[in-house]
Amino acid sequence: MAERFGGYQNEIYLHGLGGTKPPFTTDPVRLAESAREVVSPEAYDYVAGGAGSGATMVANRAAFDRWKLVPRMLTDATARDTSATVLGATLPAPVLLAPVGVQSIVHQDGELATARAAAALGLPMILSTASSRTIEEVAGASGDGPRWFQLYWPNDSDVCASMLTRAKAAGYSTLVVTLDTWTLAWRPRDLDRAYLPFLKGEGLATPLSDPAFRALLEKAPEDDMPSAILRWVSLFTGTDHSWEHLPFLREHWDGPIVLKGIQHVDDARRAVDAGMDGIVVSNHGGRQVDGAIASLEALPPIANAVGDRIEVLFDSGVRTGADILKALALGAKAVLIGRPWVYGLGHAGEDGVRHVLRGLLADLDISLALTGHRSISEVGPESLHRS
Numbered sequence: 001m002a003e004r005f006g007g008y009q010n011e012i013y014l015h016g017l018g019g020t021k022p023p024f025t026t027d028p029v030r031l032a033e034s035a036r037e038v039v040s041p042e043a044y045d046y047v048a049g050g051a052g053s054g055a056t057m058v059a060n061r062a063a064f065d066r067w068k069l070v071p072r073m074l075t076d077a078t079a080r081d082t083s084a085t086v087l088g089a090t091l092p093a094p095v096l097l098a099p100v101g102v103q104s105i106v107h108q109d110g111e112l113a114t115a116r117a118a119a120a121l122g123l124p125m126i127l128s129t130a131s132s133r134t135i136e137e138v139a140g141a142s143g144d145g146p147r148w149f150q151l152y153w154p155n156d157s158d159v160c161a162s163m164l165t166r167a168k169a170a171g172y173s174t175l176v177v178t179l180d181t182w183t184l185a186w187r188p189r190d191l192d193r194a195y196l197p198f199l200k201g202e203g204l205a206t207p208l209s210d211p212a213f214r215a216l217l218e219k220a221p222e223d224d225m226p227s228a229i230l231r232w233v234s235l236f237t238g239t240d241h242s243w244e245h246l247p248f249l250r251e252h253w254d255g256p257i258v259l260k261g262i263q264h265v266d267d268a269r270r271a272v273d274a275g276m277d278g279i280v281v282s283n284h285g286g287r288q289v290d291g292a293i294a295s296l297e298a299l300p301p302i303a304n305a306v307g308d309r310i311e312v313l314f315d316s317g318v319r320t321g322a323d324i325l326k327a328l329a330l331g332a333k334a335v336l337i338g339r340p341w342v343y344g345l346g347h348a349g350e351d352g353v354r355h356v357l358r359g360l361l362a363d364l365d366i367s368l369a370l371t372g373h374r375s376i377s378e379v380g381p382e383s384l385h386r387s
Ligand SMILES: Cc1cc2nc3c(=O)[nH]c(=O)nc-3n(C[C@H](O)[C@H](O)[C@H](O)COP(=O)(O)O)c2cc1C
Pocket: 046, 047, 048, 098, 099, 100, 101, 102, 128, 129, 130, 150, 178, 260, 282, 283, 284, 285, 286, 287, 315, 316, 317, 318, 336, 337, 338, 339, 340, 342
């Protein structure tokens, strides 16, 4: 059973009386800067950076600032319920760990640490195709924890089918198909360092261990790693899928399918028409299109158009409990969190991910209480004011 989230606050305040001293900052604003001191400069820039001028990252945060919460008083919010149902599963909070590739660049335990932390809190971890550990290794670390698999949809149907079969066999319940990264954006921070983790062999654990991928290679990756890396890059970038190809995924995945990277109402409608189960309104944390619409600005029209026919999830820029309430009030069923827990991973592995997520969940619970809500289901448009 999930802990009483706000309890982390008491645990910290009472550290002198047997509680816990936070291992690093609890401040979401200082978190990124503090991570800069503990991970390599290349890894820091890769995680913290965005596309082009960084305008979309800035817009993501600015959009949250335009909405204000309107607290209500004397609502008896002493006993609260932060749980939420997402695609039929009850979660302790409407929070998931966004798919994040190449986690070994910030900590040697990478996805294994993240999986353990997520499982301890009962939050779904969405494992990236571009992970540093295999689908099966991460499933082992997740134990009974909820796990979803994120697909970078390769240009080879055998490789795609093989990875989906493996994910299903390893107990991943839900497939998240990321649509916005079919080729990599112009990312100046990485270009300036001539740094792309994949070209150093990072994040290839799943394809390198995949029989269908290995069958495409003239030599085994162990004998010719550069060729294997280049083959992977050619399969996973510059892909040419269209809406007509979605039935292929449905044929090879019998659980819920969620499309990630939706920002236009018409694309959300197409996802419904294609029989998808969910969408993630996301601009990839500002890492793909510079000058794109802030993800939070894209959310309300999409939720209004399709929110009763498909599960609408949200990410990009969520940093605090208040941010989560704002996204829920604007129509999201749940949010995905990206960079914050990656910084925690860089700081202290599993404990670092746990610290960041426990802090976020405590903040959510306390913000829910102080705005006068007793449950997540009470949060709605009337909880907000647009300034
Ligand atoms: C270092 C890094 C790696 C990422 N890797 C993936 C990935 O492999 N697959 C994917 O769908 N999204 C990936 N994303 C995007 C996240 O899933 C998510 O959309 C984004 O981080 C949300 O924004 P936020 O970081 O502002 O919370 C990555 C993001 C970061 C920061």
